[in-house]
Amino acid sequence: MTEIVKPSTLPGFMELLPQDQILFNEMLDTIRKNYEKxxxxxxNTPAIEKSEVLLAKGGGDTEKxxxxxxxxxxxxSLRFDLTVPLARYTVEHFHELSFPFRRYHIGKVYRGExxxxxxxxxxxxxxIDIIGNGKLDIxxxxxxxxVIYHTFKDLGFDNFTIRINNRKILNGFYSSLDxxxxxxxxxxxxxxxxxxxxxxxxxxxxxxxxxxxxxxxxNFISIKGxxxxxxxxxxxxxxxxxxxxxxxxxxxxxxxxxxxxGVDKKNFAVDLKIARGLDxxxxxxxxxxxxxxxxxxxxxxxxxxxxLASFYTDMKLPGVGISIGLSRLFYQLNEAKIIKSQKxxxxxxxxxxxxxxxxxxxxxxxxxxxxxxxxxxxxxKAKMGKKFKYADNLDIPYTIVVGEQEVKDQKFSLKNMxxxxxxxxxxxxxxEKLK
Amino acid sequence: MTEIVKPSTLPGFMELLPQDQILFNEMLDTIRKNYEKxxxxxxNTPAIEKSEVLLAKGGGDTEKxxxxxxxxxxxxSLRFDLTVPLARYTVEHFHELSFPFRRYHIGKVYRGExxxxxxxxxxxxxxIDIIGNGKLDIxxxxxxxxVIYHTFKDLGFDNFTIRINNRKILNGFYSSLDxxxxxxxxxxxxxxxxxxxxxxxxxxxxxxxxxxxxxxxxNFISIKGxxxxxxxxxxxxxxxxxxxxxxxxxxxxxxxxxxxxGVDKKNFAVDLKIARGLDxxxxxxxxxxxxxxxxxxxxxxxxxxxxLASFYTDMKLPGVGISIGLSRLFYQLNEAKIIKSQKxxxxxxxxxxxxxxxxxxxxxxxxxxxxxxxxxxxxxKAKMGKKFKYADNLDIPYTIVVGEQEVKDQKFSLKNMxxxxxxxxxxxxxxEKLK
Numbered sequence: 001m002t003e004i005v006k007p008s009t010l011p012g013f014m015e016l017l018p019q020d021q022i023l024f025n026e027m028l029d030t031i032r033k034n035y036e037k038x039x040x041x042x043x044n045t046p047a048i049e050k051s052e053v054l055l056a057k058g059g060g061d062t063e064k065x066x067x068x069x070x071x072x073x074x075x076x077s078l079r080f081d082l083t084v085p086l087a088r089y090t091v092e093h094f095h096e097l098s099f100p101f102r103r104y105h106i107g108k109v110y111r112g113e114x115x116x117x118x119x120x121x122x123x124x125x126x127x128i129d130i131i132g133n134g135k136l137d138i139x140x141x142x143x144x145x146x147v148i149y150h151t152f153k154d155l156g157f158d159n160f161t162i163r164i165n166n167r168k169i170l171n172g173f174y175s176s177l178d179x180x181x182x183x184x185x186x187x188x189x190x191x192x193x194x195x196x197x198x199x200x201x202x203x204x205x206x207x208x209x210x211x212x213x214x215x216x217x218x219n220f221i222s223i224k225g226x227x228x229x230x231x232x233x234x235x236x237x238x239x240x241x242x243x244x245x246x247x248x249x250x251x252x253x254x255x256x257x258x259x260x261x262g263v264d265k266k267n268f269a270v271d272l273k274i275a276r277g278l279d280x281x282x283x284x285x286x287x288x289x290x291x292x293x294x295x296x297x298x299x300x301x302x303x304x305x306x307x308l309a310s311f312y313t314d315m316k317l318p319g320v321g322i323s324i325g326l327s328r329l330f331y332q333l334n335e336a337k338i339i340k341s342q343k344x345x346x347x348x349x350x351x352x353x354x355x356x357x358x359x360x361x362x363x364x365x366x367x368x369x370x371x372x373x374x375x376x377x378x379x380x381k382a383k384m385g386k387k388f389k390y391a392d393n394l395d396i397p398y399t400i401v402v403g404e405q406e407v408k409d410q411k412f413s414l415k416n417m418x419x420x421x422x423x424x425x426x427x428x429x430x431x432e433k434l435k
Numbered sequence: 436m437t438e439i440v441k442p443s444t445l446p447g448f449m450e451l452l453p454q455d456q457i458l459f460n461e462m463l464d465t466i467r468k469n470y471e472k473x474x475x476x477x478x479n480t481p482a483i484e485k486s487e488v489l490l491a492k493g494g495g496d497t498e499k500x501x502x503x504x505x506x507x508x509x510x511x512s513l514r515f516d517l518t519v520p521l522a523r524y525t526v527e528h529f530h531e532l533s534f535p536f537r538r539y540h541i542g543k544v545y546r547g548e549x550x551x552x553x554x555x556x557x558x559x560x561x562x563i564d565i566i567g568n569g570k571l572d573i574x575x576x577x578x579x580x581x582v583i584y585h586t587f588k589d590l591g592f593d594n595f596t597i598r599i600n601n602r603k604i605l606n607g608f609y610s611s612l613d614x615x616x617x618x619x620x621x622x623x624x625x626x627x628x629x630x631x632x633x634x635x636x637x638x639x640x641x642x643x644x645x646x647x648x649x650x651x652x653x654n655f656i657s658i659k660g661x662x663x664x665x666x667x668x669x670x671x672x673x674x675x676x677x678x679x680x681x682x683x684x685x686x687x688x689x690x691x692x693x694x695x696x697g698v699d700k701k702n703f704a705v706d707l708k709i710a711r712g713l714d715x716x717x718x719x720x721x722x723x724x725x726x727x728x729x730x731x732x733x734x735x736x737x738x739x740x741x742x743l744a745s746f747y748t749d750m751k752l753p754g755v756g757i758s759i760g761l762s763r764l765f766y767q768l769n770e771a772k773i774i775k776s777q778k779x780x781x782x783x784x785x786x787x788x789x790x791x792x793x794x795x796x797x798x799x800x801x802x803x804x805x806x807x808x809x810x811x812x813x814x815x816k817a818k819m820g821k822k823f824k825y826a827d828n829l830d831i832p833y834t835i836v837v838g839e840q841e842v843k844d845q846k847f848s849l850k851n852m853x854x855x856x857x858x859x860x861x862x863x864x865x866x867e868k869l870k
Contacts, residue, residue: 018538022476039785046445048556049444053441056438067511112506122482139812140814257797312440346471379535
């Protein structure tokens with residue numbers, strides 16, 4: 001007698017039923033198709049890397065979340081993002097790649113975070129990056145959101161906003177005020193929607209910012225309007241700071257190019273509140289929000305970085321990229337009922353043999369398949385009602401019952417499982433009907 | 436100054452350059468497309484499972500190869516195949532699934548084997564299985580090789596053989612000879628191609644088999660011919676053993692059905708030498724070989740099992756399935772030069788702007804994309820020769836240079852990168868040409 005173990009997955013790991021998996025795969029395919037048709041090349045790196053390599057950067061919260069283990073003498077870890085593997089890949093295969101290296105990577109990554117609703121320990125990331133050898137033109141910073149625009153359109157979204165900013169504008173602005181602890185200031189400024197201008201100003205001054213500077217900060221974060229208006233307001237600030245003006249010029253160029261790429265104005269916006277991870281990005285930054293579902297937060301983020309792989313090489317490899325966290329997005333869309341988990345069949349028809357007609361049913365299945373119809377055969381002995389219920393459960397749109405008479409006449413009754421209608425057809429008519 | 440870590444992957448982990456990855460993905464897509472159109476539903480389970488669940492069966496060589504680790508209180512392991520996760524999934528979601536449950540699963544699995552040529556520690560398996568609730572008709576044993584037949588045809592193979600046997604024939608035959616240690620006998624019998632009939636007979640007798648039985652065994656393993664001939668020879672043995680005759684009937688039925696499904700006779704064969712893993716399979720067993728490359732060994736194996744999930748449930752869940760080990764297959768095909776790693780572009784054309792024409796180039800890219808052409812934009816400042824070399828390296832079939840004159844005339848010169856020919860076209864003509 002075998003001992004029975006209760007079968008279950010670990011908490012924080014997503015697992016879907018087939019009908020949801022079909023939907024998930026459709027989204028994944030849409031993303032992949034868009035990445036590919038915009039000229040990104042696929043890579044697929046091992047999920048396990050040498051800890052020494054993966055954690056070269058070291059430190060931080062990430063390291064605590066890593067799944068790290070020994071096997072024999074080897075210290076290995078599961079990847080926690082696709083960026084570190086990209087850096088490793090780019091340097092390792094440098095001489096076999098063509099630059100700018102445009103790659104996409106869709107794969108699972110692992111983080112041993114505290115399990116909580118909507119957070120996963122294994123999740124899909126869908127990344128695109130463009131890596132330059134030494135330098136990388138600003139037009140790439142426009143190309144990235146263009147890919148995301150088409151991807152989200154193809155995913156069925158109309159109301160989304162790709163929010164764009166440039167870290168140099170933020171850095172230059174705060175540096176023009178002689179503020180050194182930008183992190184502290186940004187943290188305070190981040191609260192403006194909750195606590196209002198006056199409280200932000202007060203808190204800034206409590207943290208050592210002069211009244212004049214605090215007022216300038218309030219003016220800066222109050223800049224609103226269309227992308228053009230914001231860019232104009234930024235120019236009007238007349239800030240004499242090289243970094244600020246470099247950032248402003250970059251942002252102007254990116255906006256101009258994005259428009260030229262034909263992105264609908266309603267789907268992108270300059271947003272000075274976007275900052276992203278404070279130490280990694282150095283220029284353009286992106287976040288993407290769903291207009292009708294602000295609570296979902298950013299569904300696609302990224303930006304420009306000075307140097308992809310400083311832990312692996314002295315070469316300068318600037319890049320720009322963006323990532324869709326598909327598992328989380330899927331979960332949130334499902335929770336918010338934005339997508340509906342629906343039964344969906346990948347085949348056109350189910351062929352159901354009567355008790356003695358298996359061989360004839362097989363021949364019909366074979367002929368239909370040869371003519372390009374996607375067919376599943378009902379294989380078991382069961383009552384007719386149970387067979388139809390099976391087709392129904394799997395949302396198979398049509399069924400054909402194969403009996404003696406049908407085989408003799410070579411006429412088969414095609415039943416529409418949605419409407420219940422059925423009609424007699426020859427095989428060729430069925431093929432035409434189902435294609 | 437950052438300390439530089441040498442970037443490299445762990446031994447035994449496959450990683451491909453983009454051009455090879457494109458080829459790999461094409462094979463994967465072909466497999467998936469075939470699995471789907473034959474009515475198999477997708478599942479995607481976590482790569483990490485509870486050790487207690489994954490190793491419920493326990494023991495054996497497999498356990499030594501597992502990547503197992505602790506995170507906090509949790510004992511977890513990377514999956515080493517897709518069968519155990521299928522068993523866990525089927526029982527866990529039993530009430531939400533429809534039976535027969537036809538699922539496909541394409542995913543990475545992990546085995547910490549000794550690293551050696553052509554063996555990988557992370558590799559793709561592409562599995563289909565059909566699981567019955569309580570029972571499962573023998574027609575499913577015919578459907579499985581049919582899917583594999585179409586898959587290998589679509590992968591571009593003509594000369595392959597799906598070899599089929601039935602474990603009951605082997606078990607029944609040896610049991611009719613009152614041989615209990617079938618494992619020992621099968622091991623001896625396996626050497627026949629190397630050592631010949633006489634030596635096998637001698638070794639069998641040394642191991643306690645009677646001369647009469649040893650002769651019967653030699654007769655049995657000498658049965659050769661077409662599938663029909665083999666089935667007839669087996670009948671002619673007149674063995675009065677229930678299990679043997681059950682197996683023989685099953686095999687006859689499977690062969691009859693496979694033929695009815697339209698599988699070319701040259702692509703399948705009854706082969707009494709096929710036995711597969713000795714404790715798991717209980718009926719039909721499959722191996723698939725490439726006729727022109729016998730050294731590659733079996734590229735796709737599987738069979739029928741009595742009970743998928745006895746470690747998780749008392750319910751009887753018989754099944755039949757097969758698996759393509761894609762990473763290994765890809766590696767071997769590549770090594771044997773059966774497939775050629777070739778540069779291959781996923782886009783139709785590269786648009787190259789002259790120094791000052793970026794904005795016009797972007798507009799052209801946008802218009803071409805809108806009309807369904809897959810375009811990549813050359814983004815960097817560089818000499819013309821370098822730009823063309825880039826297109827060449829990525830094997831992009833066409834290029835268009837955008838200069839002032841071209842924009843004015845709205846006529847663009849389309850260069851065929853293979854032949855070097857170039858000709859002027861309007862945008863619509865280009866679209867037509869590239870589609």
